[in-house]
Amino acid sequence: MITHRAYEFRIYPSRDQQDLIARTFGCVRLVYNYYLAEKKQRYEESKATLSYTDCAKDLTRLKKEKTFLKEVDSIALQQSLRHLDDAFTGFFKREKSGYPKFKSKRSSRRSYSTVCVNGNIRLEDGKIRLPKLGEVRIKKHREIPEDWILKSVTVKQTPSGKYFVSILFEYESQVEKKEVERSAGLDYSMPKLFVSSDGYSCEYPRFYRKTEEKLAREQRKLSKMEKGSSNYRKQKLVVARLHEKVANQRKDFLHKESLKLAQMYDRISIEDLDMKAMSKALHFGKSVHDNGWGMFTRMLEYKLQDRGGQLVKIDKWYPSSQICSGCGCIHPEVKDLNVREWFCDWCLEYHDRDINAAVNIREEGSRLRRETEMRESA
Secondary structure, eight states: OEEEEEEEEEEEOOOOHHHHHHHHHHHOOOOOOOHHHHHHHHHHHHOOOOHHHHHHHHHHHHHHHHHHGGSOOHHHHHHHHHHHHHHHHHHHOOOOOOOOOOOOOTOOOOOEEEEOOOOSSEETTEEEEEETTEEEEEESSOOTTTEEEEEEEEEOOTTTTTEEEEEEEEOOOOOOOOOOEEEEEEEEETTTTEEETSOOOOOOOHHHHHHHHHHHHHHHHHSSTTTSSSHHHHHHHHHHHHHHHHHHHHHHHHHHHHHHOOOOEEEEEOOOOOHHHHHHHHOOHHHHHHHHHHHHHHHHHHHHHHHOOOOEEOOOOOOOTTOTTTTTTBBBGGGGOOOEEETTTTTOOEEEHHHHHHHHHHHHHHHHHHHHHHHHHO
């Protein structure tokens, strides 16, 4: 089975290379915005659409008009057209993404993508060779197997000024599905991240909450400075570094916890939660977004797949907290989030709310998996 995997490495471009990267960011943004405006105008005037091929052909003319576009990687400009086409495809398929928006020059998200063609991108001797940039020093924190094929690269700059490359590899996967010997259910918990059916909880350190006071202080300083001044730029960098530190702490913690679970269990069941809706409905936006549940489940899924395991998602409306895991009796009064411990009236079994829900999620996930396997074998 063909599998794709992306790894992110930090790079250290020279001053000249940084200038060229900045120009590439600008050119990619210009091409994206130009053809987004062309698509909108064409549709308003004649109800016609511009395809990716039409835009790619017209890009040759645009380069003659704006000669500075020839100074940057031509494939990066073509990729910006592909991203625009993907944005429209996602919108018309009624996916979560809305109508494509113009990219702002002031956005803190700066990146461009390019594709490996005829070996124009290579990793060698602690450096990466990129189109137009040449060799750039890279911090290669892991070895890449020789049979992996480099497909594409995304160069990005963080708000704190650091540069990274995300490299996409393609390889032949030989992972075999394991027999399920150990399974678990995870119940989402706002302060703890999750509670497992075995009673284990990871006790999430709440990195954002710990930094919130310091972050508010630095942001107050920034708000009182004159925009565009030297002190404003320095203070903006201080705030960006604080946000970046919190994000890195969160990512590191979630990687370690997801790896631990993937090594312990063959099948893990979770609820398919809509975290964005939950943060609005419960008015706990900061707490919900702080622990990064969505990022955690994505990490857990691919780490289980790499080891032949399974991640099963059950319906978010399944009443896992209200069902007694002993006798199956439903207790609607347990809907109240303040009820943390309760006794079942029928079997008189004592329940911890989170552990009971996790056990029910595990059993429901096993049932759904059995049904899926039966349908596949029929």
